[in-house]
Amino acid sequence: MALLHVQLINGLFQGPKQSPLSQRRARAGRCLCLQTQAPPSRTQRIMESLSVSGEVGGAGGAYSYSALKRLDQLWSSICSAQTVVEEPKKVVSSVPGFFGNSDLADKAVDTFDVLICGGTLGVFIATALCAKGLRVGIVERNVLKGREQEWNISRKELLELVEIGVLVEDDIELVTAAKFNPNRCGFEGKGDIWVEDILNLGVSPAKLIEVVKNRFISLGGVIFEGNSVSSISIYEDAAVLQLNEGNILSSRLVIDAMGNFSPIVKQIRSGRKPDGVCLVVGSCARGFKDNSTGDVIYTSSLVKKVGASEAQLFWEAFPAGSGPADRTTYMFTYLAPQPQSPKLEELLEEYWKLMPEYQGVSLDDLEIQRVLYGIFPTYCDSPLPAAFNRVLQFGDASGIQSPVSFGGFGSLTRHLKRLSTGIYEAMSDNLLDSYSLSLLNPYMRSPT
Numbered sequence: 001m002a003l004l005h006v007q008l009i010n011g012l013f014q015g016p017k018q019s020p021l022s023q024r025r026a027r028a029g030r031c032l033c034l035q036t037q038a039p040p041s042r043t044q045r046i047m048e049s050l051s052v053s054g055e056v057g058g059a060g061g062a063y064s065y066s067a068l069k070r071l072d073q074l075w076s077s078i079c080s081a082q083t084v085v086e087e088p089k090k091v092v093s094s095v096p097g098f099f100g101n102s103d104l105a106d107k108a109v110d111t112f113d114v115l116i117c118g119g120t121l122g123v124f125i126a127t128a129l130c131a132k133g134l135r136v137g138i139v140e141r142n143v144l145k146g147r148e149q150e151w152n153i154s155r156k157e158l159l160e161l162v163e164i165g166v167l168v169e170d171d172i173e174l175v176t177a178a179k180f181n182p183n184r185c186g187f188e189g190k191g192d193i194w195v196e197d198i199l200n201l202g203v204s205p206a207k208l209i210e211v212v213k214n215r216f217i218s219l220g221g222v223i224f225e226g227n228s229v230s231s232i233s234i235y236e237d238a239a240v241l242q243l244n245e246g247n248i249l250s251s252r253l254v255i256d257a258m259g260n261f262s263p264i265v266k267q268i269r270s271g272r273k274p275d276g277v278c279l280v281v282g283s284c285a286r287g288f289k290d291n292s293t294g295d296v297i298y299t300s301s302l303v304k305k306v307g308a309s310e311a312q313l314f315w316e317a318f319p320a321g322s323g324p325a326d327r328t329t330y331m332f333t334y335l336a337p338q339p340q341s342p343k344l345e346e347l348l349e350e351y352w353k354l355m356p357e358y359q360g361v362s363l364d365d366l367e368i369q370r371v372l373y374g375i376f377p378t379y380c381d382s383p384l385p386a387a388f389n390r391v392l393q394f395g396d397a398s399g400i401q402s403p404v405s406f407g408g409f410g411s412l413t414r415h416l417k418r419l420s421t422g423i424y425e426a427m428s429d430n431l432l433d434s435y436s437l438s439l440l441n442p443y444m445r446s447p448t
């Protein structure tokens, strides 16, 4: 119900001895203004009561109510678009001739074998390539830092990082905040399957990225933090990056690791509306007595009405590393974006109603640590083939997706050995044309 605020604006009852400024204000305000204002949603009340610190650049790295509103605005623009969300900016252009002969050649401040744009998952491929002896730089528009909220992953996936020299085995203990077994997959009324060692670790992205960042620097890697990519010119012999902050960097290959909303991906996809989206909301909260196992995927209801639309809701829940009674719960759904699709805030409103029943708790007994949300777009034509010579997508930008979450650190680690070896071979044999690079991102069936 809308709250009716009746505001009596100053000026109605003011005496004659006023300054010219107050007189002008009084004249302007000589009206009785009626303002209607919706009461804050439960989501807003909860989120605004939490102190938010340590927001970072990667997906799921923002926890504030204002960041939720911004993402909901972006989501609304996706939903209301017919076919194109926004005409994309031209970031990459092909320039005939050699960089060495161009006017920019004298202005380049540094030269690399590979430049990675975006550092969240970018630092993993950067370190793998550095370990093979390439000179690698990372351009990251924020400080290169992982989020506080854990990534859930299996140990087997972390061991893939050890195999390619990105981590040593002792690092796994250092970055693992939570361990639990077994985990459930279930559809209510249809029975449960309990699995061991699948998504049973909570890894701290903050610690993991710090460890990998230090390894990258120790291997000679260079990070340009607080710098964002403005444009990329592709010459016959080089890809040249111009940064918004003014620097010019050249390399043989650019890896676009700028996530789902990468400006290069927008250009390649001509700003096209995604074919589907996985919407996720959730929370990390304290106060769970029964907190020794997790749910990899669970659904406890049929299709439900959410806002003006319908959705099949799924759950994921895991013990969190911040305390024995702390638990992360996610509620997610898959939608084709339509004007009537629910906003993230509407899903969160549903979440506060349904989560207590699903988890067997009362909201009053929980201390919410942070509220979580994200949008994972997907396109039928995924993975994304390389559209330009010398530019390859990686991580969420690549469309190499987990069919469950449509993204993820976990789904990337499975490809890192194959990709780092393939990129190294492409560099060694100078196979950096778009066709050859596309062979590195083929369609593959992926287990999770």
Ligand SMILES: Cc1cc2nc3c(=O)[nH]c(=O)nc-3n(C[C@H](O)[C@H](O)[C@H](O)COP(=O)(O)OP(=O)(O)OC[C@H]3O[C@@H](n4cnc5c(N)ncnc54)[C@H](O)[C@@H]3O)c2cc1C
Pocket: 057, 058, 059, 060, 061, 117, 118, 119, 120, 121, 122, 139, 140, 141, 142, 150, 151, 152, 153, 227, 228, 229, 230, 257, 258, 259, 260, 261, 262, 263, 280, 372, 373, 374, 375, 394, 395, 396, 397, 407, 408, 409, 410, 411
């Ligand atoms: C709520 C939520 C929960 C999740 N839980 C899990 C989980 O449990 N397990 C798991 O494996 N995954 C999880 N994920 C997914 C995981 O967070 C993402 O898959 C991962 O962050 C993708 O990394 P990325 O580097 O490809 O893209 P992003 O995380 O989007 O990072 C892109 C990077 O590029 C930088 N950047 C962007 N534009 C520019 C520019 N112009 N110039 C320079 N830099 C730029 C950004 O600052 C950022 O660092 C979750 C995601 C969300 C939203």
